[in-house]
Structures are given as structure tokens and as C-alpha cells.
Amino acid sequence: MxxxxxxxxxxxxxxxxxxxxxxxxxxxxxxxxxxxxxxxxxxxxxxxxxxxxxxxxxxxxxxxxxxDFDQLVAVFMFDRELRSRCLFALEVAESRMKTATVHAFCDRHRGTLDYLSFSSYCSKDQYRAPRRYDANLSDLLTMLKSASLGNCHHKAYVGHYLEHYDDVPLWVLSGCLSFGNMAHFYDLCDVPTRNEACKLVGRVVGRRIESKRMSFTYKVLRDYRNICAHGDRLFCARTGRRDSYRFKDFIDRIETVLTATEFEDLVLAPVSETIATLDMFPYVKEKVVGEMGIEGLVVIGE
Incomplete structure (x- = not known):
């Protein structure tokens, strides 16, 4: 050691x-x-x-x-600004994905507490990781049960529902669920619910979204949201089991759930503007863009 x-x-x-x-x-x-x-x-x-x-x-x-130390400072400040700008876009994407998923589930499963029932979710053969199905579904239901009983930190609206209506519906409880929670929830939803969630998001953004791509988008955006929220390095981040996803994959996935205008205004333009802060250090800028994997984005080269 x-x-x-x-x-x-x-x-x-x-x-x-x-x-x-x-x-x-x-x-x-x-x-x-x-x-x-x-x-x-x-x-x-x-x-x-x-x-x-x-x-x-x-x-x-x-x-x-x-x-030069000034270059080091420039990269540090660039990455901090990049996190701030990307977090705003991620919040828009997260809200849309979570809302669509919860709406699709509640539309198909109308009972107030159906989200606590094993029968409301997919079967093992429909799950992406059958070997982990039982444990993951059990963990999800345990977490939802705990939250439904009011064990949801500083969420007064949950207490209000418990006090006035006894039970807390999923569309209220979802405010307690993290992006990571919702990623697991989506994967465990039955196939019709997943497909409906894709349709709802697709209706807003104007494109057809496959369930598998939505699942992948949930996972990539979850990881990048955590990076932004916790102040970790963003431009050179690697996520996924084999560290195979980098910033260009984040760009690709978030485009899936944003409109064309949102993608331009909340992602491409801010990223381009932030990278431009490194213009006075060409070598550093080239290295940064290379780490991000976005050399081919036209907006970066303008």
C-alpha cells in the first residue's frame, strides 16, 4: 500500500x-x-x-x-459551468420522463395502492435482468411502501395525504422518488405501461421512442444527473458498468426526450457557449472536446 x-x-x-x-x-x-x-x-x-x-x-x-495555472483554472471553471448548464436540461428531461411513466402506470393500474402490488409489474421473462428480478422488485416495493407510510424526508404533501386521505397515490408519491428510483420503476413496469410512457414522451417531443431506448436513456441520464448534482467532473466522466459512456452519449440520450427547440436551447447552445470560454487556450480546448467525444458536433466547431 x-x-x-x-x-x-x-x-x-x-x-x-x-x-x-x-x-x-x-x-x-x-x-x-x-x-x-x-x-x-x-x-x-x-x-x-x-x-x-x-x-x-x-x-x-x-x-x-x-x-499555466490560468489554464487549469479555466478548465475547472469550464467544467463547473458545464455542470450547471447541463443540470437545467436534465431537470426538464427528468420531469418529463417521470411524469409520463407515472401517468402511464396510473392509467393502467387505477387502484390508489396498485403500485404496492406485485401483480402490477412485469413478469420475470419481461425483465431485462431475470436473475435479479425477484430481488429488484422486492427492493422497489419495500422502498415504495416505506415512502407511502410517510418515510419521505421533508415532503409535507405526503403527510397531508396520509392525514386527509389515508392512502398516498403514486402521482403524489413520485415527488419523493429519485431519478434512479424511477429508472428501476420503469424497467419493472409491465410492457404496456412502458410502451405508453414512450408514447406520451414521444407525443411531446415529436418522435417515436422505443421502450429499450427509453430504459437506456433513464440509466445514462440518471448517472449524469448525479454527476452534475454532486459536483463531480463532467466533461471527462465515464459511466456504465464498463465506463463505456461519455459526454457524447449523454448528448445522444437527452436528445431522445427533448423537443428539437429544447435540445438546441438547453443543450447544444449552452455546451457550445461553455466550450467557447476555452478559446484562448486552443490546446486545452482540443483536449477537452476530445475527452467529451463531441468533435463531430457542428455547433462546437463554429
Missing amino acids: ETPHPFCSIEEQVSRLTSRGMTVSDRRAAENFLITHNYYRVVNGYKFLFLDKDRSKPGNEVFREGS
Whole structure:
């Protein structure tokens, strides 16, 4: 096991950067930035763009010639703005997908508490992962049961329904469910419910959506929403079991559930504008766009 790095003062952190070949033109500004944003998140999070792979060795990293702290700051701020802009688009997509799924389920299963019944969901052979069907359905129903009894943090409307109507319908309870919860819920819905949810979203966005694509969209957007909400690195994020999905896959999936105008205004234009903040650093911009996998998007090259 490797020995943990010793604690370094802010001044020592800046000196570490300069000793490895990074130019710091304003030490006081750099120190203040690291006090505010944390060395680990800034440097360890984004240094890979600036390392000289030929000269760096384990325990002795060297930055490529021309690396500047201002570039590092620019990438950090770019990624923060990218998260903020993408989160807004994700909230629109999430609301539409969740609402359509819940509406489709409640239209097919009219009993107030039908969402707590095993019979309201798909059979094992209709589920994408039959071996995990029993456990996943049981976990879902346990979670829904707990939420329906009022174990839903800081959601006064659930308490209101319990107090005045005894039972809480799914269209009320859905406000307690995370995007991840709804992704599992969708996958466990019976086939007619899934298809109807696709039709509802498709009616809004003006395109036909297959159930399998909706399921995949739920999973990719769930992961990217968590990244944005928790302040993790976005532009270079890899998700999925084999880390096979990156930003270009997020772009592709969110387009599925947005109208053409929404996609342009909430995704393409904001992403293009955010990338443009790196224009004064062409090398960095090229590396960032490459990590995102969106070199082919016309809006990026304009």
C-alpha cells in the first residue's frame, strides 16, 4: 500500500505546482483559488490534461511545457459551468420522463395502492435482468411502501395525504422518488405501461421512442444527473458498468426526450457557449472536446 501524501500548506501546494513545471504568474491569486476550491478537486481532478506523459514517472509528475495555472483554472471553471448548464436540461428531461411513466402506470393500474402490488409489474421473462428480478422488485416495493407510510424526508404533501386521505397515490408519491428510483420503476413496469410512457414522451417531443431506448436513456441520464448534482467532473466522466459512456452519449440520450427547440436551447447552445470560454487556450480546448467525444458536433466547431 502506498504511503499517504503528507499535509501541505497552501503555499507549499503552489510551490509543488511550480516545481513540476507549471507557471504560476500570480501566486497570491493561485493561493486564494486553492483556499476556495481545494487542491485535490482542482489539481488532481484536472491535471491529466497538462501532464507530460513521457517525462512523468510514478511519484514524480511533470507538466508539459507551457502549462499555466490560468489554464487549469479555466478548465475547472469550464467544467463547473458545464455542470450547471447541463443540470437545467436534465431537470426538464427528468420531469418529463417521470411524469409520463407515472401517468402511464396510473392509467393502467387505477387502484390508489396498485403500485404496492406485485401483480402490477412485469413478469420475470419481461425483465431485462431475470436473475435479479425477484430481488429488484422486492427492493422497489419495500422502498415504495416505506415512502407511502410517510418515510419521505421533508415532503409535507405526503403527510397531508396520509392525514386527509389515508392512502398516498403514486402521482403524489413520485415527488419523493429519485431519478434512479424511477429508472428501476420503469424497467419493472409491465410492457404496456412502458410502451405508453414512450408514447406520451414521444407525443411531446415529436418522435417515436422505443421502450429499450427509453430504459437506456433513464440509466445514462440518471448517472449524469448525479454527476452534475454532486459536483463531480463532467466533461471527462465515464459511466456504465464498463465506463463505456461519455459526454457524447449523454448528448445522444437527452436528445431522445427533448423537443428539437429544447435540445438546441438547453443543450447544444449552452455546451457550445461553455466550450467557447476555452478559446484562448486552443490546446486545452482540443483536449477537452476530445475527452467529451463531441468533435463531430457542428455547433462546437463554429
